[in-house]
Amino acid sequence: KIPHGVDVPAIDRQAARRRQAEATGFSLQDSTPVFGIFGFLKPYKRIYEALRALARLKADYPSVKMILAGEEHPHYPLRPLLSELGLEDSVKILGYLPLEQFTQLLAATDYCLNLRHPTAGETSGTLLRALGMGKPTLVSAIGSFADLPDDVVFKIPVDEREELWVYEYMRAWLDDPELARSVGERGRQYVQRTALWPDVAGQYLRFLEECVERPAPRPASQGVALPAAAGNGTSALALSDDALAEYIMGFSHASRLMEEYVLSHLRRLVRTLRLTPPGGPNDRILELGCYLQITPALQSLLGYGEVRGAYYGTAGQQVTRSAVSITGETFSCRIDLFDAERDPFPYPPGYFQTVLCCELLEHLATDPMHMMAEINRVLAVGGHLLLTTPNIASFRSVRAVLHGDHPGMFPAYIKPAADGSVDPRHSREYTPGEIARLADAAGFFVERLETGGYAPQEPDSAWARRFLESNGLSTELRGELIYCLARKVAPLRDRWPKDFYYP
Numbered sequence: 001k002i003p004h005g006v007d008v009p010a011i012d013r014q015a016a017r018r019r020q021a022e023a024t025g026f027s028l029q030d031s032t033p034v035f036g037i038f039g040f041l042k043p044y045k046r047i048y049e050a051l052r053a054l055a056r057l058k059a060d061y062p063s064v065k066m067i068l069a070g071e072e073h074p075h076y077p078l079r080p081l082l083s084e085l086g087l088e089d090s091v092k093i094l095g096y097l098p099l100e101q102f103t104q105l106l107a108a109t110d111y112c113l114n115l116r117h118p119t120a121g122e123t124s125g126t127l128l129r130a131l132g133m134g135k136p137t138l139v140s141a142i143g144s145f146a147d148l149p150d151d152v153v154f155k156i157p158v159d160e161r162e163e164l165w166v167y168e169y170m171r172a173w174l175d176d177p178e179l180a181r182s183v184g185e186r187g188r189q190y191v192q193r194t195a196l197w198p199d200v201a202g203q204y205l206r207f208l209e210e211c212v213e214r215p216a217p218r219p220a221s222q223g224v225a226l227p228a229a230a231g232n233g234t235s236a237l238a239l240s241d242d243a244l245a246e247y248i249m250g251f252s253h254a255s256r257l258m259e260e261y262v263l264s265h266l267r268r269l270v271r272t273l274r275l276t277p278p279g280g281p282n283d284r285i286l287e288l289g290c291y292l293q294i295t296p297a298l299q300s301l302l303g304y305g306e307v308r309g310a311y312y313g314t315a316g317q318q319v320t321r322s323a324v325s326i327t328g329e330t331f332s333c334r335i336d337l338f339d340a341e342r343d344p345f346p347y348p349p350g351y352f353q354t355v356l357c358c359e360l361l362e363h364l365a366t367d368p369m370h371m372m373a374e375i376n377r378v379l380a381v382g383g384h385l386l387l388t389t390p391n392i393a394s395f396r397s398v399r400a401v402l403h404g405d406h407p408g409m410f411p412a413y414i415k416p417a418a419d420g421s422v423d424p425r426h427s428r429e430y431t432p433g434e435i436a437r438l439a440d441a442a443g444f445f446v447e448r449l450e451t452g453g454y455a456p457q458e459p460d461s462a463w464a465r466r467f468l469e470s471n472g473l474s475t476e477l478r479g480e481l482i483y484c485l486a487r488k489v490a491p492l493r494d495r496w497p498k499d500f501y502y503p
Contacts, residue, residue, distance in 0.1 A: 002207065004123040005200035008132030008191060011107035020108045023101065024092050026065050028108065033174055036067045036109035036135075038102065038126045041093075042256075043076045044263060046115035046140070046162065051078070053167035055085040061174055064090065069105050071096040073256075106130060111173055111180065112137040113166070117158045118263050118456040119143035120249045121242065127153075128195050131187035136180045138169055142457070152187040160460040239301070244270045250325035251296055262293055265359075268388065268454045268481055269294050272358055275448065275485050277384050279304035283353040286310060286378065288340060288371075289360040292323045296331035304354070308347075312424070313337025316346070340364070340371045350380040358388040362409075365427040369495055372442035379488045385444060387484045391451050392429040395461035395478045398468065409480065432477040434499065435484045441494040444486035451479030 017028040028034065035054065041047055047068070054066050072078065072093060082088050097105065106112075112130040114137055121143045130137050131152065139145040141155035148155075156165045173180035239247075248269050252262035262269065273294055279285060283304050287295055290309025298307045309321070315338040322332040336346050341364045355375050361368060375385055390409035391397070397407035410426040417423075430438070436446050453459070459480065468475050496503075 002203045003195050003200055004125060004128055005197040006125060006128040006132055006191060006195045007197060008129070008188075009103060009107075011104060011133070013107055016104045016107035020101075020105050023094065023105070024065075024067060024108075026092065028065075032063055032065060033061060033111070034065045034067060034109045035111045035113060035170065036069060036106065036130075037113050038106060038130070039070045039124075041068060041070045041073050041076065041078065043073065043260065044116055044118055046113075046117055046166075047076075047078060048081060049163045050113050050115065050166055051081055051085060051087060051091065052163050053170060054090070055087060056167045057170050057174070058087075058090060060171065064174070066091045067105060067109060068093045069097055069102060070094075075257075075260075103129070106135070107133055109135060111135060111170070114138065114145075115140045115156060115166075116145070117142060117162075118266060119145075120245065120263060120266070128191055132191035132195070134184040134188040136173060136184040137187065138166060149186075149190060152183065152190040154183065158457055241270050241274075244273055244297075244301075247297060247301065247325075248273075248294060250327055250329075251292065251323045251331070253326055254323065258291070258293070263455075265293075265454050267452065267456050268358075271452055271483065272356070272386065272388060273297055273301070275483055276302060276356065276386055277354055278302045279353060281305040284308065284351060285354040285356070286347070286352045287356045287358075288375075289358060290321075290333065290335055292321060292331070292333065295333055296323060296325070296329065298356075299331065300329070307333055308352075309333045309335035310340070310345070311335050311337055312339060315339065315343040340374070341367045342370065345374040345378050347378045349377050350383075351378050353380055353383045355379055355383070355385050357385060359390075361387060361389045362426045362429050363424040365424075368428075368438065368500065369442065369497065372438060373492045373495065376443045376488055376492050381488055383488050384447075385439070385484075385486045385488070387435065387439070387482075387486070389435065389482050390426070390429045391432060391477070391480055391482045393431040393478065394451070394480045395464040395475075396459050396480055398478070399461075399464040402464075402467065430482065432482050432484075435482050437497065437499055439484060439486040441492075441497040443488060443490040443492050445489045446484060446486045448483070448485040449477070450483050451477045451481060452483060453480050 014030060021028050037045065037047060037050060054064065057064055068091065072095065078093060082091055106129060112135045114124055114127045117140050119142050123144050127137060127139065137153050138156055139153045140158050142158055145155065154169050156162060245266050249262060252259045279302055284306040285298050285304040286308045288310045290311055295307060295309060298304050317337040319335050320332055321335055322330060324330050338346060340360065357375065364371065379385065392407055401407040408426060408429050414423050414425050432449055432451060436449055439446050465475050
């Protein structure tokens, strides 16, 4: 284990404030308390929660300021919230900054917030810079942040009281400057002991020297370093959830949008791999709605000899898409284009041993049984379908509808793109019982029906659970997401099941 390296320049706080006053638009007096959030302003950095906590804090500390130093995210608007909370004069969004100015602004702040939820477990270089400069910092009590000593950062629980926790700690620092100073000093000493580049570089050098002295065998199958035990059809079952998550995240760096989607669906993706039956070199698997998120693992970790993908498009067309992991592993897959609820699937009967239909069913607007019938046709007898879809009967949905909100996971209409195209929205969401009946009508025997979550952190369900229990209603199968693993045992039984089609 080698720590993240960091440079800690010696920058005077007062001098940095004088130099950055014009950039921030603030009159940064020595007594002005300034909080900072640094780096790309992504949704999982909990900026909404931090801004709402700041709005509370201003009631007692009207002069408090906050700097958001990083590129704004196109799908995470912050300025409307600033207006709603009356923070336009207290918060400045500075956009992307060159490293020198970024560092100067970090020196000019008094306190830092470095929250993450969900997290992929990564180490934050910005956090280490802040600690190295002696800045007391709030972090989320998850991932790599949880490994930090308790006396060098303040750890915020990731729960329904997160905003209140942030407010209380921000206020504690302003009420007790000595508390803030002491934790900042311990953070500075921690970085001095563990993360300065001369020592970190020496650790890399010693590791490389050990590799030269004792060369390690490399996996022959892929020519790159896969997670431990990879390379055969049961390897995914032997890996920990953290190792599977790391493998999936390794292929998600192609775009920011893909990275954010994978982070928000990481728990689902890991569980999907856990439930997918392993294959062999002569087995074939089809992934409907293929985004190459878990597709590489179907070959390298689950052992399928042929991996095919499908996506919405003009029937008869085919594309080849590739992905490269941060480890250097490459993966290519043929993807057939067609409409899953209208077109015949372009495969012969019984061609596949396994079909994945993940987060697709809810998008179908007219004829889901066409897709189910075609899945049955292209599966071998005894082959498996793994289907995932949002659960309209979840604790979250129960809570929403009883508070007068829409119970759907994604009921919104979608704004057309500049060229007029519109992504498919959720047309219908299902209950676990409906999924079981849909599978039965399509000739499948349900081997496993369960529910779970999308992101690493479960939403709070205590209130809805208590409500159901107090009214004698079932609390089973109430997770946000339905998983259904079903085995083909018969031809299509009912093309137009009355639960789903009006005659």
